[in-house]
Amino acid sequence: MRIGVFCSGGDAPGMNACTRAVVRSAVSKGHEVIGICRGYEGLLNEEFFAAEDGERLMRLRSVSNIVKLGGTVLGTSRSEEFRTEAGQKKAAAILEKHRIDALVCIGGDGSFHGAVALANHWKGQIVGCPGTIDNDLLGTDFTIGFATSVDTAVDALDKLRDTADSHERMFLVEVMGRHSGYIALYTALAGGAEVVAVPESHTDVPAIAKHLQALKARGKKSIMVVVAEGDELGGAVNLDKAIKAAGCPFDTRVVLLGHLQRGGSPVPADRILATRLGDFAVEAICRGANGVMAGEIANKLALTPFEETYTEHKAVPGDFLRLLQTMAS
Ligand code: F6P
Numbered sequence: 347m348r349i350g351v352f353c354s355g356g357d358a359p360g361m362n363a364c365t366r367a368v369v370r371s372a373v374s375k376g377h378e379v380i381g382i383c384r385g386y387e388g389l390l391n392e393e394f395f396a397a398e399d400g401e402r403l404m405r406l407r408s409v410s411n412i413v414k415l416g417g418t419v420l421g422t423s424r425s426e427e428f429r430t431e432a433g434q435k436k437a438a439a440i441l442e443k444h445r446i447d448a449l450v451c452i453g454g455d456g457s458f459h460g461a462v463a464l465a466n467h468w469k470g471q472i473v474g475c476p477g478t479i480d481n482d483l484l485g486t487d488f489t490i491g492f493a494t495s496v497d498t499a500v501d502a503l504d505k506l507r508d509t510a511d512s513h514e515r516m517f518l519v520e521v522m523g524r525h526s527g528y529i530a531l532y533t534a535l536a537g538g539a540e541v542v543a544v545p546e547s548h549t550d551v552p553a554i555a556k557h558l559q560a561l562k563a564r565g566k567k568s569i570m571v572v573v574a575e576g577d578e579l580g581g582a583v584n585l586d587k588a589i590k591a592a593g594c595p596f597d598t599r600v601v602l603l604g605h606l607q608r609g610g611s612p613v614p615a616d617r618i619l620a621t622r623l624g625d626f627a628v629e630a631i632c633r634g635a636n637g638v639m640a641g642e643i644a645n646k647l648a649l650t651p652f653e654e655t656y657t658e659h660k661a662v663p664g665d666f667l668r669l670l671q672t673m674a675s
């Protein structure tokens with residue numbers, strides 16, 4: 347078979363480890379691998395990985411030492427053209443022209459929506475690997491990149507706590523996760539934050555102000571508030587203003603971690619997940635799978651239809667909020 351592999355949407359640490367796993371697994375089974383650069387946009391422009399000697403097929407050595415690299419060596423994109431039916435038909439024709447039988451798409455919900463749309467125009471197999479820091483896909487306990495982004499955010503929180511303590515301040519730290527509070531909750535719990543604001547629960551500003559006043563009265567010197575960018579008030583800047591208006595007993599500063607969370611060398615948990623899922627995706631293709639995402643649920647590998655990975659909201663663990671409150675006392 348000739349298998350195409352590409353990364354799509356927001357990059358995530360571990361995408362390279364996953365690409366490596368796809369290449370090594372497929373090549374060692376005797377298949378050919380074509381690396382598609384810059385996601386669906388690159389496919390539309392026929393941008394393929396080429397080795398230094400001009401060789402277009404990815405070889406075992408093409409992915410040497412990328413397991414530890416952040417970003418994606420294949421590049422990624424969010425393609426406007428591919429959102430159109432004309433773009434999807436064009437992509438299908440390009441895949442046929444290059445005799446590609448199957449695709450491994452490493453990306454998030456937007457990329458999987460794209461895969462479903464492409465399947466209306468192309469007969470080949472498509473299997474996904476969940477590559478997004480957001481951990482917002484059903485069909486896998488964790489997505490590739492989530493653990494590293496939390497690691498980065500917790501490191502930032504630890505550092506901010508030092509300066510917050512010295513100045514007796516409160517920091518509102520905004521983390522990514524467009525529609526999901528996963529990164530915020532994990533960061534808050536691991537970083538010992540006092541407050542977290544996530545899209546999955548109502549952000550009760552007067553209650554937060556009251557809680558902060560109680561913490562101040564109990565001798566708390568510094569406060570960390572972790573805010574998911576998708577929180578109902580629209581992020582940390584707005585929440586800061588609202589808490590101040592409701593009576594904040596601390597001097598505050600706002601830090602937006604932004605794309606910092608998307609970079610850096612993947613932590614071992616992401617490398618291992620990416621390796622398992624990349625290999626599993628290739629195996630699934632060999633067994634005829636199509637239109638599914640390779641995931642890991644309770645340590646077992648599982649395939650889930652693309653539509654089921656993004657149609658419903660992936661609930662955040664309910665006990666985290668309660669635990670956070672108890673720990674923040
Ligand atoms: O989906 C991954 C993600 O990092 C989200 O957490 C974030 O909202 C978004 O991508 C940012 O996208 P962009 O890279 O286009 O600014």
